[in-house]
Amino acid sequence: MNHQSDIFIDSQPIKLDCGKQLRYQLSYDTYGTLNPNKTNAILICHALTGDQYVASTNPVTQKSGWWANLVGPGLPIDTDKYFVICANVLGGCLGSTGPASQNPDTGKIYGLDFPVVTVFDMVRAQARLIDHFNIDRLFSVIGGSMGGMLVLEWAASYKSRILSAIPIATGSRHSSQNIAFHEVGRQAIMADPNWQSGNYHSLNTSPAKGLAVARMAAHITYMSDQSLQQKFGRNLQDRDSISFGFDADFQIESYLRHQGMSFVDRFDANSYLYLTRAMDYFDLAAKFDDSLMSAFIDTDIRFCIISFTSDWLFPPEESKLIAQALNRVAANVSYVEVNSPKGHDAFLLDEPEMFSAVSGFLTSTAQKYNICDKGENL
Amino acid sequence: MNHQSDIFIDSQPIKLDCGKQLRYQLSYDTYGTLNPNKTNAILICHALTGDQYVASTNPVTQKSGWWANLVGPGLPIDTDKYFVICANVLGGCLGSTGPASQNPDTGKIYGLDFPVVTVFDMVRAQARLIDHFNIDRLFSVIGGSMGGMLVLEWAASYKSRILSAIPIATGSRHSSQNIAFHEVGRQAIMADPNWQSGNYHSLNTSPAKGLAVARMAAHITYMSDQSLQQKFGRNLQDRDSISFGFDADFQIESYLRHQGMSFVDRFDANSYLYLTRAMDYFDLAAKFDDSLMSAFIDTDIRFCIISFTSDWLFPPEESKLIAQALNRVAANVSYVEVNSPKGHDAFLLDEPEMFSAVSGFLTSTAQKYNICDKGENL
Numbered sequence: 001m002n003h004q005s006d007i008f009i010d011s012q013p014i015k016l017d018c019g020k021q022l023r024y025q026l027s028y029d030t031y032g033t034l035n036p037n038k039t040n041a042i043l044i045c046h047a048l049t050g051d052q053y054v055a056s057t058n059p060v061t062q063k064s065g066w067w068a069n070l071v072g073p074g075l076p077i078d079t080d081k082y083f084v085i086c087a088n089v090l091g092g093c094l095g096s097t098g099p100a101s102q103n104p105d106t107g108k109i110y111g112l113d114f115p116v117v118t119v120f121d122m123v124r125a126q127a128r129l130i131d132h133f134n135i136d137r138l139f140s141v142i143g144g145s146m147g148g149m150l151v152l153e154w155a156a157s158y159k160s161r162i163l164s165a166i167p168i169a170t171g172s173r174h175s176s177q178n179i180a181f182h183e184v185g186r187q188a189i190m191a192d193p194n195w196q197s198g199n200y201h202s203l204n205t206s207p208a209k210g211l212a213v214a215r216m217a218a219h220i221t222y223m224s225d226q227s228l229q230q231k232f233g234r235n236l237q238d239r240d241s242i243s244f245g246f247d248a249d250f251q252i253e254s255y256l257r258h259q260g261m262s263f264v265d266r267f268d269a270n271s272y273l274y275l276t277r278a279m280d281y282f283d284l285a286a287k288f289d290d291s292l293m294s295a296f297i298d299t300d301i302r303f304c305i306i307s308f309t310s311d312w313l314f315p316p317e318e319s320k321l322i323a324q325a326l327n328r329v330a331a332n333v334s335y336v337e338v339n340s341p342k343g344h345d346a347f348l349l350d351e352p353e354m355f356s357a358v359s360g361f362l363t364s365t366a367q368k369y370n371i372c373d374k375g376e377n378l
Numbered sequence: 379m380n381h382q383s384d385i386f387i388d389s390q391p392i393k394l395d396c397g398k399q400l401r402y403q404l405s406y407d408t409y410g411t412l413n414p415n416k417t418n419a420i421l422i423c424h425a426l427t428g429d430q431y432v433a434s435t436n437p438v439t440q441k442s443g444w445w446a447n448l449v450g451p452g453l454p455i456d457t458d459k460y461f462v463i464c465a466n467v468l469g470g471c472l473g474s475t476g477p478a479s480q481n482p483d484t485g486k487i488y489g490l491d492f493p494v495v496t497v498f499d500m501v502r503a504q505a506r507l508i509d510h511f512n513i514d515r516l517f518s519v520i521g522g523s524m525g526g527m528l529v530l531e532w533a534a535s536y537k538s539r540i541l542s543a544i545p546i547a548t549g550s551r552h553s554s555q556n557i558a559f560h561e562v563g564r565q566a567i568m569a570d571p572n573w574q575s576g577n578y579h580s581l582n583t584s585p586a587k588g589l590a591v592a593r594m595a596a597h598i599t600y601m602s603d604q605s606l607q608q609k610f611g612r613n614l615q616d617r618d619s620i621s622f623g624f625d626a627d628f629q630i631e632s633y634l635r636h637q638g639m640s641f642v643d644r645f646d647a648n649s650y651l652y653l654t655r656a657m658d659y660f661d662l663a664a665k666f667d668d669s670l671m672s673a674f675i676d677t678d679i680r681f682c683i684i685s686f687t688s689d690w691l692f693p694p695e696e697s698k699l700i701a702q703a704l705n706r707v708a709a710n711v712s713y714v715e716v717n718s719p720k721g722h723d724a725f726l727l728d729e730p731e732m733f734s735a736v737s738g739f740l741t742s743t744a745q746k747y748n749i750c751d752k753g754e755n756l
Contacts, residue, residue, distance in 0.1 A: 018622035116622040176606040176630045177598065183631045184594045186624065187638070188566055191587035209569035216562045217595050220555065225690070228554040234661060242659055244396035244494040246564065246651060250658070252554045253561045260565070273624060280628070281620055283612060312603070312690075 001072060001079045003056050005029050007095060008087070008129045016124075020115040023104060026129050027095025028052050028087035031071060032079035038135045039371050042077060042362075043126065044086040045143030045150035047348075048218075048275050049267055051094045054086040055079070060094070060266045069350055076359035081366070082139065089150075090125045091117045091275055093268035100201060100268045111270060112198035119146075119282045123153045127161065137161050139371055140362060144168035144347035145314065146275065149282045152322070155303070156284055156295040164302040164365045166358060169311055169347040171318035172292050172325075173283035178313060181221055182276040185214030189269050198270055211269045212260030219259045224310035224343030228252060292325035299326075303333040304361040306354055308346040334361065379450060379457045381434050382408050385473060386465070386507045395496040401482060404507050405473025406430050406465035409449060410457035416513045417749050420455060420740075421504065422464040423521030423528035425726075426596075426653050427645055429472045432464040433457070438472075438644045447728055454737035459744070460517065467528075468503045469495045469653055471646035478579060478646045489648060490576035497524075497660045501531045505539065515539050517749055518740060522546035522725035523692065524653065527660045530700065533681070534662055534673040542680040542743045544736060547689055547725040549696035550670050550703075551661035556691060559599055560654040563592030567647050576648055589647045590638030597637045602688035602721030606630060670703035677704075681711040682739040684725075684732055691722040712739065 006028060013021040029052040034041060044054050044067070051058060055065035055072050071077040071084055088096035091114070099114035106113075130138060141154045141162050148170025155165045174182075189195055192210025196203050220228075232252040236242070239249065248254040288294035303326055307319035316337050326333040336357040340346040347354065365371070384406060391399040407430040412419060422432050422445070429436060433443040433450050449455040449462055466474035469492070477492035484491075508516060519532045519540050526548025533543045552560075567573055570588025574581050598606075610630040614620070617627065626632040666672035681704055685697035694715050704711040714735040718724040725732065743749070 112624075173612065175603065176610045176612065176628075177601075177603045179612070179628050180594075180598045180606060180630050180634055183626075183628075183634055184591060184598065187594060187635070188569075188591045190624075191566075191570065191591055193571060213562060213566045213569055213591065216558075216565060220558045220562065223555075225553065225555045225693075228558060232554045234551065234554065234557070246490075246568075246655065248561075250554075250557050250561075252558050256558055256561055257565070277624065315603075 001031055001055070002033050003029065003031050005052075005056075008132050010125070010128050014121070014124050014128065016115055016121045017118040018115050022097070022115060024090060024097035024125060025095075026087040026090070026097075026125055028085060028129060029054065029056060031055050031084040032082055034083040034133065034135075038133070039137070039139060039369075040081065041083045041085060041130075041133065041135050041138050042140045042142060043130065043138050043154075044071070044077075044084060045126075045141065045147035046086060046089065047143070047145035047147050048279065049263070049272075050147065051092070052086045052088045054084065058266075066348060070355060070358065076355045077142070077362065082362075085129070085133070087126060087129055089122045089275070091122065091271060091278060093271035098268065099198070099270035099274055109201040111201065114270070114274065117274060117278055119149045119153050119278050120157060122278065123150055123157060126150070127158055130161070137163055140164040140166060140365070142166040142168070142358070143170075145170055145344065146279050148314075149279065152284055155299065155301050156287075159299055159301065162301055163369060164304070164361070166304045166306065166361065167322065168306040168354070169308055169314050169344055171314045172285060172322050174280050175318070179280045181217060182280055184217050185276060186273050188213040188217070189273060195269060200269070206264070207269045208264040211264045211267070211272060214272060215263040216256045216260040219256060221313045222343060222345045224312065224341055226310060226341045227343050230341070292321065293328045296326050296331055297329050299329065299331050301331070302365050303331060304357060305333065305335045306338060306347070306357055307336075308338050308340045308342070308344070308351075310341050311344045311346065313344040379409055379433070380411050383430075383434075384408070386510050388503070388506050392499070392502050392506065394493055394499045396493050398493040400475070400493060402468060402475035402503060403473075404465040404468070404475075404503055406463060406507060407432065407434060409433050409462040410460055412461040412511065412513075416511070417515070417517060417747075418459065419461045419463060419508075419511065419513050419516050420518045420520060421508065421516050421532075422449070422455070422462060423504075423519065423525035424464060424467065425521070425523035425525050426657065427641070427650075428525065429470070430464045430466045432462065436644075444726060448733060448736065454733045455520070455740065460740075463507070463511070465504060465507055467500045467653070469500065469649060469656060471649035476646065477576070477648035477652055487579040489579065492648070492652065495652060495656055497527045497531050497656050498535060500656065501528055501535060504528070504532075505536055508539070515541055518542040518544060518743070520544040520546070520736070521548075523548055523722065524657050526692075527657065530662055533677065533679050534665075537677055537679065540679055541747060542682070542739070544682045544684065544739065545697075545700065546684040546732070547686055547692050547722055549692045550663060550700050552658050553696070557658045559595060560658055562595050563654060564651050566591040566595070567651060573647060578647070584642070585647045586642040589642045589645070589650060592650060593641040594634045594638040597634060599691045600721060600723045602690065602719055604688060604719045605721050608719070670699065671706045674704050674709055675707050677707065677709050679709070680743050681709060682735060683711065683713045684716060684735055685714075686716050686718045686720065686722070686724040686729075688719050689722045689724065
């Protein structure tokens, strides 16, 4: 598979939703080959703590790509057919400009001086990257969770620039409960004295404990009650009986502590604040007089919306609201509710029903628009 | 209403599940009057952060009793008929012996030297308090959430000493997800440098930020997604538009921060560690060869089990497991699933269906056993 890592340094700043101008770069990976008439490009949008290493080894964790089971030669997102682009989002911490970047105006790390970015801002920057490739129209935009929000924003704000959209395990706005969980995570980070009002980089400290707690809380929301019970239940960790103490007696405790501790090695605490904030602020209908229908009016985009039955962070009801709005404007939409006990995380896991939905949808769309047919040089 | 606050200082230590002996006291309140043959006593067991002020003003918060709508003259738990006892649990921080108490062996505050207590230990201490009243048999034991665990433990371990039991919004064991949320709370407390390995009392510090984060995370689990959405939705707090910052833009954020901050004024952080641990350790069937049925075999107790449809912390399924086990041993059990959108917190709120279930169950049980009839002097 043809795989490249690169950095796009925009020569122009973008104007953000908050009103500020920002000079920025995006770190991105590509897989496969862009065809001559540039009709086979798929943009993949990663989730909150995801990255551009969708089908390649993450250089920090040395783990294989987070969608390596979905993206590659012969896989549902077939890199023998499609040219896949995945960029670290604006505000992220894996090479794209974010709060851990240097502020060109001061020479210091931004910290909380970094402007609060929105999902729309992330998409604006991605659109510039697509311009940079001279791609008029993306064959598809695909993403789960926060990535799904970006997909929806693309569909609403860049109607003519995408042919199809696959928002997975997401919603058109962050719910009260979701904001609540994010707020707990942010408060855990800010409660850590090593956070230092966001200036920890300059002061050579790290709010590792606070960030670990934030990750632990979030991680619970990524799994279903049932999957936690099946995977861990009340099983004890490396012991035959309870310790009558505060060690990690239970496997679930040990697992969560590990999740928290390993997260801090790969993620910037301020980025976590900014990206959770962007998700909280996301409310697609709000920009269209609170009418989700209006966000999609006159769209030619083909939609495939996927949700998971046991996902309680973005329950199927949230996806159905999107499908209903699309139906009301007579859009081309298919909705797949995947029966899975794995909770929100299902979109990252081996889910054959999701795989076949993505594969079937892309193939039929490609056939309809004569993308990647034999006449094309790939 | 006859209301008294008192302290029971046990002349004998109790032997705890962990093997240690503990000298202790229980701080308790009573409401109503014990009848001459001592057949009208109801023990109420409070929840994790509850207290003995079930129907009287909490002297710390100045708030009215947490079940003042359920317990009182003419109310479902009618203090004109019944003698209500509610004691702060062992390990608590409102007058009963806990980690914030002085260790008689050292003269210092216990901190983490306090032995880890279990739900059974809490019930053992309560049984001594009931002995102190010379009550052979309680008319009923009632409680929600952690209090419901104590009710179940009473029913399993002191079969002959209670006539009826009303476990509400609870389970026979803490689930993996529930342990996970508690572990996040504990890690938030322990991550606070002011926790000082539990010695904050001696060092005149307070892990207030960590405890507030713990409370915020827990509070989300007490409400349903639906009730959060209905009550707060994405409403903004004291502003017309988002601030593009990390203030509490949303009402739900402001609400959670308030919940966190006000909690630290009334609760001891170490007590929070110990009581959550007791709940995590609770697994009634485990003591009976993993057979919940065996826990209740040959019981004469009348049970009324109550759950709430939208409670995702202790979902109705958990209550049904208890009801099924009781049915299998031919126990006298009624199960009421209250239709409520309010989540776990419903057991503390104005829920007419719960009120009438409690009232009806107590009245019919009293009639059957000739408790509180006209012949009795109350």
